[in-house]
Amino acid sequence: xxxxxxxxxxxxxxxERSAWSGSALSVLALALAGGCFALRPSRGGxxxxxxxxxxxxxxxxxxxxxxxxxxxxxxxxxxxxxPTGITFDDDGTPFVVESGYAYGEAFDAPRLLRIxxxxxxxxxxxxxxxxxxxxxxxGAFFVAEAGITKPGRILRFxxxxxxxxxxxxxxxxxxxxxxxxAVKDGWVYFGVGAATNSGIVxxxxxxxxxxxxxxxxxxxxxSDVTLRGFNAQSDDPLTEMKGDVAMTGxxxxxxxxxxxxxxxxxxxPCTGAVMRVPVAGGSPESTKIEVVAWGFRNPFGLAFASDxxxxxxDNGYDERGSRPVxxxxxxxxxxxxxxxxxWPDYADGRRVSDPRYAHEGKSxxxxxLGDMPEPPVPTALFAVHSSSNGIAFSSSARFGHxxxxxxxxxxxxxxxxxxxxxPVGFKVVRVDVQSGVVHDFFVNDANANGxxxxxxxxxxxxxxxxxxxxxxxxxxxxxxxxxAMDEDGAHPRPRTGAVWRIVRADPELAxxxxxx
Amino acid sequence: MRYTLSPFxxxxxSQHRARARSVAFAMGFALTMFALVxxxxxxxxxxxxxxPFAPPVVLDNAQQVRGEHAFARHCAQCxxxxxxxxxxxxxxxxLPKTAIKAQVRAGVGEMPKFDEQMLSDxxxxxxxxxxxxxxxxxxx
Numbered sequence: 325x326x327x328x329x330x331x332x333x334x335x336x337x338x339x340e341r342s343a344w345s346g347s348a349l350s351v352l353a354l355a356l357a358g359g360c361f362a363l364r365p366s367r368g369g370x371x372x373x374x375x376x377x378x379x380x381x382x383x384x385x386x387x388x389x390x391x392x393x394x395x396x397x398x399x400x401x402x403x404x405x406x407p408t409g410i411t412f413d414d415d416g417t418p419f420v421v422e423s424g425y426a427y428g429e430a431f432d433a434p435r436l437l438r439i440x441x442x443x444x445x446x447x448x449x450x451x452x453x454x455x456x457x458x459x460x461x462x463g464a465f466f467v468a469e470a471g472i473t474k475p476g477r478i479l480r481f482x483x484x485x486x487x488x489x490x491x492x493x494x495x496x497x498x499x500x501x502x503x504x505x506a507v508k509d510g511w512v513y514f515g516v517g518a519a520t521n522s523g524i525v526x527x528x529x530x531x532x533x534x535x536x537x538x539x540x541x542x543x544x545x546x547s548d549v550t551l552r553g554f555n556a557q558s559d560d561p562l563t564e565m566k567g568d569v570a571m572t573g574x575x576x577x578x579x580x581x582x583x584x585x586x587x588x589x590x591x592x593p594c595t596g597a598v599m600r601v602p603v604a605g606g607s608p609e610s611t612k613i614e615v616v617a618w619g620f621r622n623p624f625g626l627a628f629a630s631d632x633x634x635x636x637x638d639n640g641y642d643e644r645g646s647r648p649v650x651x652x653x654x655x656x657x658x659x660x661x662x663x664x665x666x667w668p669d670y671a672d673g674r675r676v677s678d679p680r681y682a683h684e685g686k687s688x689x690x691x692x693l694g695d696m697p698e699p700p701v702p703t704a705l706f707a708v709h710s711s712s713n714g715i716a717f718s719s720s721a722r723f724g725h726x727x728x729x730x731x732x733x734x735x736x737x738x739x740x741x742x743x744x745x746x747p748v749g750f751k752v753v754r755v756d757v758q759s760g761v762v763h764d765f766f767v768n769d770a771n772a773n774g775x776x777x778x779x780x781x782x783x784x785x786x787x788x789x790x791x792x793x794x795x796x797x798x799x800x801x802x803x804x805x806x807x808a809m810d811e812d813g814a815h816p817r818p819r820t821g822a823v824w825r826i827v828r829a830d831p832e833l834a835x836x837x838x839x840x
Numbered sequence: 841m842r843y844t845l846s847p848f849x850x851x852x853x854s855q856h857r858a859r860a861r862s863v864a865f866a867m868g869f870a871l872t873m874f875a876l877v878x879x880x881x882x883x884x885x886x887x888x889x890x891x892p893f894a895p896p897v898v899l900d901n902a903q904q905v906r907g908e909h910a911f912a913r914h915c916a917q918c919x920x921x922x923x924x925x926x927x928x929x930x931x932x933x934x935l936p937k938t939a940i941k942a943q944v945r946a947g948v949g950e951m952p953k954f955d956e957q958m959l960s961d962x963x964x965x966x967x968x969x970x971x972x973x974x975x976x977x978x979x980x
């Protein structure tokens with residue numbers, strides 16, 4: 325019996341209801357869909373034929389990338405291993421952190437590097453716990469240490485590499501880690517991502533590698549939450565018996581059931597939150613760690629606009645694990661002090677129990693929490709699975725678009741995060757934070773979107789961070805490098821990271837237009 | 841004497857309705873075939889529109905601007921810039937406005953339907969106008 329895809333069924337049903345709408349939908353099903361999502365294989369940007377096996381040097385060529393007319397692209401650095409963040413000293417010299425960690429359980433020593441005109445110098449080296457970002461203030465560097473195999477930390481480095489631990493014990497052993505930081509007015513702001521995709525520890529977390537390392541780890545709310553008693557059944561990867569199953573509730577360790585009305589006490593530090601600590605430091609035992617806002621999934625990029633407002637990029641849900649969520653965007657939020665932003669029960673300003681967040685034929689995700697306040701509306705929505713990460717605001721008319729945000733989109737990690745029609749992300753976008761409209765800004769020069777490794781070019785791979793130099797006239801883009809994907813997970817490729825710089829092609833013209 | 845507002849005797853109303861449905865279906869079928877011919881003849885151009893491949897998309901009126909904003913809020917997450925992402929590209933298909941609006945209201949396959957509570961008729965109209973403007977802009 326021939327299989328009829330959902331698009332065709334929908335069109336047929338519609339035709340029975342109305343000849344006119346039926347004809348329109350038939351056209352759309354054939355012409356717009358051009359096929360059927362359910363029957364197509366995933367076509368993510370990392371789904372190359374031989375993931376992770378390449379050892380050749382990555383080549384870079386500015387002729388393979390595109391920026392809007394009036395801008396020019398330059399190559400600043402190449403051959404980096406998993407770079408994740410960039411900042412500048414007061415002289416405008418760029419400093420980059422190499423994470424020393426990538427999905428795919430790739431571990432190395434993280435490093436803080438000075439990117440000189442002719443050489444790259446190592447300022448500091450860490451242990452194998454991932455450095456996710458860096459900021460510079462008052463002559464010191466502030467680094468977000470991911471955690472991964474031990475609790476996360478916020479570190480401060482002097483220019484001679486001397487390290488001070490500002491805060492330790494951040495709960496970051498799960499899917500997402502310690503992100504940021506952004507320093508302002510004597511505070512270091514940072515994000516800690518959720519332990520899980522959507523609140524419940526499951527077999528996807530075993531696949532990521534951390535459930536075996538930390539079998540009791542789970543999400544932690546910043547304030548008390550009341551559970552609705554939903555428990556997910558899954559295979560039990562912690563036992564050797566095939567066929568063992570486990571029931572797991574939200575905000576609880578794997579294999580622990582929740583009850584209706586059960587209260588999970590809030591703690592600080594917590595997961596899925598933006599917090600801050602004084603530049604002078606603090607500790608989990610002290611009262612110096614403050615929750616700025618919570619209910620995020622993975623608050624990755626933090627940046628202050630020129631008017632002082634804090635914005636954060638937030639990676640939306642994946643279609644994986646015990647509570648998969650289909651079709652949720654990534655988000656840009658304006659952070660309001662004390663607000664709850666909706667994870668794990670909201671996406672895109674809607675409840676995830678809406679049928680649109682279920683793959684056709686499956687149940688929508690169950691609500692996990694009792695009464696919570698209505699979350700804010702996102703400032704902007706990014707493409708599903710785009711992994712919209714680093715963010716910077718233009719403050720200079722000489723560069724252009726003052727007051728608008730530039731966001732690095734790491735790119736999809738299909739098929740692990742879910743299926744996609746075509747590669748998503750792998751570029752830098754510009755966001756009008758007033759209207760929420762997102763425009764491409766820095767992309768590969770190809771007839772379709774995707775990373776250079778998938779397009780056979782020497783352009784962009786996976787942008788992960790962006791920053792303007794102190795003059796505001798140059799936008800630096802940190803490119804994580806090649807990370808192929810398949811059903812087994814990520815296959816990151818060391819020494820393929822890079823830094824690009826975007827400047828106005830005619831600075832004198834830019835200066836004149838800024839003066840007008 | 842009683843008059844009826846219908847030009848047809850009541851006994852033939854059902855036949856009339858059936859005939860009207862047949863005519864409507866025939867017209868719909870003809871539209872479908874016509875659109876398919878247009879699609880087949882015109883093919884699909886590149887989905888890379890606007891910056892950095894071409895000048896910014898020109899939006900001529902307030903309705904198109906409204907459509908751009910509504911598109912960003914409701915559509916772009918699956919069709920970023922109208923190009924493919926989670927869903928297929930929609931900025932390179934020569935579809936009539938009626939078909940675009942029907943798709944938004946009815947959904948198809950994995951695409952959810954957007955009812956009047958989510959998007960007003962004016963918003964749907966504006967989205968369709970924006971998509972048409974996007975389609976007219978130069979492709980990369």
